[in-house]
Amino acid sequence: MSKPKVVVTRQLIDEAQKILDDKKDALEIIQWQSEKPCDRTWLLQNAPGASGLLVMLSDQVNEELLDTAGQTLKTIASFSVGTDHINLPALKARSIRLGYTPTCLTDAVADLTVMLILMAQRRGGEAMGKVSKGEWPQMPWHPLLMTGPGLRGSTVGFLGFGRIAQAALLRLVPFGVKRAIYLTSRPGQAAREDHFGLLGTAGISVEPVGSADELARESDVVVVGCALTKETRHLVSTEFFGKMKKLAVVVNIARGPVIDTDALVKALDEEQIFGAGLDVIENEPNIQADHPILKQPRCVLVPHIGSATIETREQMATESVRNLLAGLSGEKMVNEVKL
Template identity: 45%
Template sequence: MSLLEATPELDLVVWPDDRSCDRTWLLGNIPGSTGLVVMLTEKVDSEILDRAGPSLKVVSTMSVGYEHIDLRAAAQRGLRVGYTPDVLTDAVADLSVMLALMTSRNAGIAMAVAKDGQWPNHPWSPFALCGPQLSTMASSPARKAGFLGFGRIAQATLARLVSFGITHCLYSSNPSSPTNHERDAELAKRYNLQSVTKVDIDELARESDFIFVLAPGGHDTYHIINENFLKQMRRTSILINASRGTLVDSDALARALREGWIWGAGLDVVEGEPNVTLDHPLVKEPRCIILPHIGSATLETRRAMAVRAAQNVIAGVLGGNMPAEVDLSGYR
């Protein structure tokens, strides 16, 4: 806010509450606006853009994802769209590893035993609350981390996993993207890995001990983690999703957990969020760790995202270079 308030060319109209903006309020206040700052919770569609009128120049979202913005409608109106990549890479990578550890060590079940006062009824036994170990041991010298999507956050997650003794990295990305052999060889050398290899999605499912879903949302990746994928995973494998809930078929994942196709799942995102209640099939699964979309929720990261969103809208309004602008050339 200090950046926006210090820009004399701007008159600010601000939603006053610390919660999702009411759409009726937005529709009532947006006419004549030059710039619009939104969150993931605001659906920026033709109705909003038409109500804003021809004065609107830029939409700036405080998020790395922009599926909530109709990019085609924005491009057709000659608008610019800003977003906040890079600044949340480390926070989401940290959380991805945290989810892997929590899931593999049955943290959800274990915490419930303590918090519900059931510890006296769960005496120690040799294999109580055991799960597959993230780090390598002499008895399991090979440990394979798989990534669906291999962008900035996935590579930052891989860097964190190296200290646990991960030996192989497998990844699957956009099939139309050429394999970057030089980069993969450099990553393998930097992290002393036996291999960094691009594979198809079926091999990713079959060969990975831990699978990290860190790909963008959208039509092309909708339910890419489905029954067929889950059935190919190992019974001791763990699925982590810190990207978009729409990539994972929740019903198929719940069945996979219930019937033991995989060991467990750690989710920061769930399709249909925030409408995820006690009767949701994944909430009912004890080996599913669910967090309420807190991947970027560090004080440092959220401040950086806010700054980037403000810088984007200021540049968009004044005709300058936006720090992070979505390429809309393919939507015109």
């Protein structure tokens, strides 16, 4: 009897790779060997007859791939918290299980959220640029040199208020944030879960709002942490920016297309808002040196590094392998998407 075949689209970190390698006697393991992202042609060539796939965020799991894999495909493990690279209805129709890694990233992304808020408010990117260009000697000190808004006494608005957003708020409380407001998929209603005991006990006001417009008007800091759906695509638009405070900043640690990039560039150009901090952006990673967003001194853009701590990536890799193996054996995954 032939061994079940699994296709893995990236080399994995040590512990995760060892767990996978230990199954070589029981599984036929086909693994992409380059450090570069998996080639689509390679994936389609190796998918036929696979029982399981372990994929990255850069791998599109669509009808083409599923049809190519065929009826043997029973489980997919994604090395990600997001699933917008996967056709979920197609998986459901084929009864294919899907594992993902939603809880591994919480601390790392929450930490980065605070970093981006501070960088946007304190003009970190602009300041570093002046030093690297040798402009510091031409910057005589004066009372308002490189000043920006602070966090103490501010209102932070969250578009999406899940585990990561709440972890970010937990970190912001010691900065003296006065109020937190949030909008979830149920406008005006309380969050489904209080992950860290923040709601009503943090010493600050934490309450839902009824609309994105209200959140834009009230917030000194807007944190985008919602999933990308048809409803949230370009939720942060020209109209949204037009309602924000002039000293407000926006941070995106979720999915790039939630913010209309053209509208953001315009808002920064016209000083409708103070600044922005982005871990994600539309059309990433295809951001060339002449992209308009890079001409904005008060926009800090980093290349989707929210989960980029050693500990987080190791945990994501290990959990992805465990999800794959659990799916193949019909056991409970560490984290499984409910389809």
